[in-house]
Amino acid sequence: MMAVGEPGPDEATGRARGTSEPAGRAPAIRPFLLTAGRVAGGGAGPPVPVESQVVATSSGLSALHSLAFEQHDIVAACRRPQSVAELAARLWLHLNVVRVLAEDLCSAGHLAVHVPNARTTQDISVLRRVIDGLRAVPDSRDSLRDSG
Template sequence: MSGEGQGTSHWFDDEAGPVVRPYAMTRGRTIGAAQDRLDLIALVVAEPHADDPEADRTLSPEHVDIVELCRDAPQSVAELAARLDLPVGVVRVLIGDLVNGRLVHVTRPVPPAELPDESILRDVINGLRAL
């Protein structure tokens, strides 16, 4: 048997950087604690006391990135997945960890059924203009 191809061929190109499987980031978990509230439009907000997530040695770099991204403005789960270039499932598990650690909280946008009717809003605007 020849040693051809051993140690000389790559299954990825050199510019790809280090390859970390998503299950390694989540330690094999596929469901987080807050999974039921984490659809794509759920908004993740950093807690005010989470001002230095890098000081917490239990957090992975991805956890820290999520807290940092949510510090200035709420971010949706979909936005976080896109900005971190990670699968949504991985981001959901990581957010669940942060919710358990009380570093972020998750809010839901107002459902369309609970928004005021457009005609009511127009009437209010017209009434204000008439003043």
């Protein structure tokens, strides 16, 4: 007979009752535990902007086996360049956690961070070209969107 509160045989193995499939993901870890309570990386510079492109370096890929959990996942996911925001969404991690860990991995030489040129991101002509390009895309009825 089992004591009250003692996990049953299925609960102890993490399996749903009557199936051989795992019951689900383990409870999420609090973001401040992943960053040791830090809200900025180990570097002295400003935080990495969310639109920055991150990519794994060759030393990061060779050190993959020695990295722990989220750091491993970040470097592995960065085999191809992507923004910090995309990375956070893909890994289901809090955006600031990814920023802090990316800064740490960059300081260790495992990631390269490419911050976009501030003048380009504030250039109104770039925004105008994007809007014009979106208007030129046909909608579901194969007609162009209005230009106003």
